[in-house]
Each structure stands twice: as C-alpha cells, then as structure tokens.
Amino acid sequence: MSRRGAIARAAAGVVATLAAAVALTASDGGPSVEPGALVTMVGVEFQPDSVVIHAGETLEWRNDSKLTHTVTADPEKAAVSEHVRLPEGAETFDSGNLAPDESYRREFAVPGVYEYFCIPHEAAGMVGKIVVKPAK
Amino acid sequence: MRTRRTLMTALAVTLTTFGTAHAQADLEALVEMAPYRGYLAAHAGLQDPPPLLGGPVTVEISQDGGGVFVGLPDERELDPDVFGTPEMPRAFAGTPGINGVPPPARGIEGGRYTEMKTKSPFGDAHVTMGGASLSIDAVDATAVDGANSDDRVSFQATWEDDAGNAYAVRCCEMLATRGVEFPTFGGVVTNHVLHGSTRIGTALMPTEYVYFAFWGMGEVLKNGEVVAAPRLVHGMLTEYVRAEGYSLASDREVTPNRTHFHLMVPPMRPDMEAGRFVHEDVPTGFTLPNGMELPFWHVMFENLDVRATRGGGTAGR
Numbered sequence: 001m002s003r004r005g006a007i008a009r010a011a012a013g014v015v016a017t018l019a020a021a022v023a024l025t026a027s028d029g030g031p032s033v034e035p036g037a038l039v040t041m042v043g044v045e046f047q048p049d050s051v052v053i054h055a056g057e058t059l060e061w062r063n064d065s066k067l068t069h070t071v072t073a074d075p076e077k078a079a080v081s082e083h084v085r086l087p088e089g090a091e092t093f094d095s096g097n098l099a100p101d102e103s104y105r106r107e108f109a110v111p112g113v114y115e116y117f118c119i120p121h122e123a124a125g126m127v128g129k130i131v132v133k134p135a136k
Numbered sequence: 137m138r139t140r141r142t143l144m145t146a147l148a149v150t151l152t153t154f155g156t157a158h159a160q161a162d163l164e165a166l167v168e169m170a171p172y173r174g175y176l177a178a179h180a181g182l183q184d185p186p187p188l189l190g191g192p193v194t195v196e197i198s199q200d201g202g203g204v205f206v207g208l209p210d211e212r213e214l215d216p217d218v219f220g221t222p223e224m225p226r227a228f229a230g231t232p233g234i235n236g237v238p239p240p241a242r243g244i245e246g247g248r249y250t251e252m253k254t255k256s257p258f259g260d261a262h263v264t265m266g267g268a269s270l271s272i273d274a275v276d277a278t279a280v281d282g283a284n285s286d287d288r289v290s291f292q293a294t295w296e297d298d299a300g301n302a303y304a305v306r307c308c309e310m311l312a313t314r315g316v317e318f319p320t321f322g323g324v325v326t327n328h329v330l331h332g333s334t335r336i337g338t339a340l341m342p343t344e345y346v347y348f349a350f351w352g353m354g355e356v357l358k359n360g361e362v363v364a365a366p367r368l369v370h371g372m373l374t375e376y377v378r379a380e381g382y383s384l385a386s387d388r389e390v391t392p393n394r395t396h397f398h399l400m401v402p403p404m405r406p407d408m409e410a411g412r413f414v415h416e417d418v419p420t421g422f423t424l425p426n427g428m429e430l431p432f433w434h435v436m437f438e439n440l441d442v443r444a445t446r447g448g449g450t451a452g453r
Binding site for chain 1: 201202203205264265266376378379380381382391393394396438439
C-alpha cells in the first residue's frame with residue numbers, strides 16, 4: 001500500500017464518517033445538508049401536502065406561519081390513528097414544537113409511504129404525506 | 137349602511153329582520169323564553185351557594201409565545217342536531233346570537249336550515265396573529281349560581297397584529313356569580329358540557345365538553361391602553377371544535393381527544409336588572425379588511441400548558 005493510497009483511504013474514511021455525522025445531524029433537525037424537498041407550514045396546512053423523494057434524501061419542513069406546529073408520525077400521539085402511516089421498518093418521528101420561522105429536517109432511509117400530522121392542528125386537517133422511492 | 141349592518145350582532149340584525157313593532161314584541165317574547173329563567177330565579181338570591189362536590193378545583197393554563205386564531209364575523213352553518221328543522225325548530229329562545237337564533241334569522245333551503253342570515257362571531261372566517269401569551273390562575277370552588285361565590289379567576293391574554301399593535305384582555309375583578317339567561321355556576325365551571333344543545337352559552341358554538349370555563353367582567357386593551365371596561369369576558373378550555381381548514385365544527389365533527397382555549401369578549405353587555413343581554417360593540421381597535429372595526433374578540437389559543445388539582449381545600453362550608 002502506498003503512503004498516498006493510505007492517506008486517500010484515511011481521508012475517504014474521514015469523509016464517510018463526516019457524512020454519517022451529517023446525516024445523523026440532519027435527521028435530528030440540524031442544518032448541515034441540503035434537503036431533497038421543502039415543505040412549508042402555512043396557516044394549518046403543509047404545503048405541498050404530498051411530496052415524493054428518494055431513500056437517503058432529507059426532507060425539510062419550515063414553519064412560515066405565526067403558529068406553533070409539529071411534524072409528527074407517531075400513532076400514540078394521533079387523535080385519529082388513520083392520520084399516521086409508516087412503512088415496515090421505519091421509525092416514528094416527532095419534531096417537537098416548531099415556533100414560527102423554525103425548521104425541522106429528517107432523512108428518510110426506508111422506502112414507502114409515510115403519513116404525518118401536526119399535533120395541535122390535526123383536527124383542523126393539518127396532515128401530510130411523503131412517498132419515499134428506492135434510492136436513485 | 138349595508139356594511140355596517142353586516143357587522144352588527146345577531147340581535148340587531150334580527151331586529152332589522154323583524155322590522156315592525158309586532159315583530160319587536162315577538163323578539164321580546166323570545167328573549168323572555170330563555171330556557172333557564174326558572175332555574176336562575178331559584179338561585180339568583182342564594183347568599184351561600186354550596187361548594188363543588190369533592191372540593192375546589194385549581195386550574196392553571198398558559199401559553200408562552202406562538203400564535204392565535206382570531207375569529208372574524210361570518211355566517212354560521214346551522215347544525216340540525218342543535219337547531220332542528222324548519223318544521224321542528226330548536227334553540228330559538230333567549231337574546232339572539234348570545235343565546236338562541238330566532239327562526240326568521242335562519243336561512244332555509246330544501247326543507248333544511250342552511251346558515252344564519254347574518255354574520256356573528258361564530259363562523260369559519262379567521263386570521264392568525266403572533267406574539268401570543270396566555271396566563272390563567274383560577275379556582276372552581278362554588279357549585280351553582282348565587283349572589284356570592286368563592287370562585288376566582290386571574291386572566292391575562294395578549295397577541296399582536298401584523299402592524300405590531302398589541303392587544304390584551306384582562307379579567308376578572310368581578311365574576312358573574314350568577315347568569316343572565318343561562319347559569320354561570322358561580323363564575324367558574326369545570327368538567328361540564330356547554331353550548332350547542334345545552335343552551336348554556338350561545339347555540340352557535342357546538343355542543344362541547346368544557347374542562348374549565350369562566351364568565352366575568354374585565355378590560356380590553358390596545359397597545360397598553362384600556363379601550364373598553366368593564367366588558368363581559370368568557371373563556372373556556374374545551375375539546376377541539378374546529379374541523380378541516382379551521383372551520384367551526386358541527387356537533388358530529390368535534391374531536392374529543394384534543395383541546396384548545398377560547399377567549400370571547402362578545403358585542404353584548406349583560407343587563408342584570410332586565411335579565412337579558414344588550415348589544416354593545418367592543419371597540420377592539422383592530423381594523424378588518426373592509427375598513428370596519430372588529431366589534432368583538434373571539435380568540436383561540438392552541439399551544440397550551442394545563443395543570444389542575446382537585447380537593448386542595450375543604451369540601452364543606
């Protein structure tokens with residue numbers, strides 16, 4: 001193994017580690033990666049209310065309203081269980097309260113159809129859908 | 137004139153609808169038919185009303201930041217579960233708007249009621265405003281209406297419009313220890329069904345479970361200045377009564393496992409001696425898109441922290 005090759009592999013490892021860290025940060029709401037799509041929260045609506053992304057991409061929600069919202073896909077937190085849908089193997093998620101101008105990002109690794117809602121405004125019809133296609 | 141009329145309360149509009157002296161007499165008869173007249177008469181002079189079963193309930197509700205929904209004048213769809221049918225009307229007696237809705241004020245199509253012919257504070261139209269805060273510290277100690285009450289409410293709510301104007305309502309140095317056309321349970325009530333078919337409060341709101349409610353006299357402020365006082369202030373923490381698009385729910389659309397808090401400063405004042413409500417716009421200082429001043433506050437808070445304890449004091453008297 002040449003020294004240059006070892007350095008290159010080491011650098012690649014660092015990059016991969018950083019990428020993993022970035023992905024983790026992104027799924028926790030950090031600002032580190034470019035989102036695959038943007039959903040805005042306006043009034044009591046997710047706009048658009050349905051988006052299509054590919055596995056491994058990150059989706060961003062931005063609260064452009066004056067209200068506090070959440071992005072939640074957890075059947076235990078739903079007023080109506082039909083408002084939540086998760087592909088097999090996918091984990092539940094909940095952004096927690098998002099004040100006006102705050103954002104939330106999440107990476108989607110498992111392909112399938114996700115349906116989610118806003119906790120305070122679920123009954124007012126604030127629900128959304130994500131279709132995650134297999135990775136490109 | 138027409139614009140002004142659209143913003144008048146149901147009472148004033150109903151007077152217009154009735155028009156004649158004969159109709160005015162009919163309206164007076166409707167007000168006299170408010171369904172709790174007898175009940176209120178039995179309780180009005182009660183000097184020592186009994187305590188709440190199990191002891192007082194202490195309630196604290198707050199919202200720190202975020203926004204609110206502000207109701208605008210709108211026509212209300214008339215729920216047949218509450219208002220019946222043209223052949224068999226319900227919920228028509230009492231001061232129009234704040235209690236029942238007289239049949240002449242109801243639209244009819246295909247043998248069913250459609251919506252109230254005029255606008256009221258109870259409909260789908262709304263705007264959102266930011267900079268909100270809510271703070272309530274209350275005790276429900278007295279069970280029923282009476283001349284006195286051990287109930288207590290400290291209430292303050294604020295919100296801001298897009299122009300940066302700050303609005304606030306404070307209450308209640310004086311609680312409504314007894315009701316005018318429907319009971320107020322000493323000023324505070326907990327764990328009760330109100331509105332809609334109960335005929336306690338306006339029938340234009342759906343029948344709803346109320347975890348906490350109060351009625352009292354308070355003050356309305358704009359940018360720190362009191363613009364109206366004393367004004368009737370009603371607040372309640374209820375199951376969720378908004379549906380798709382934030383439309384005001386019918387009874388069948390209520391969501392039992394969600395809550396929100398409603399603040400109402402109605403365009404009415406109670407006339408205790410006459411035992412009825414009298415129209416009086418609230419000079420809110422908030423200008424509607426049509427240039428008119430919003431004549432009431434109907435504000436919903438939905439990011440709440442709620443705490444309550446029961447039996448913290450003595451149950452007996």
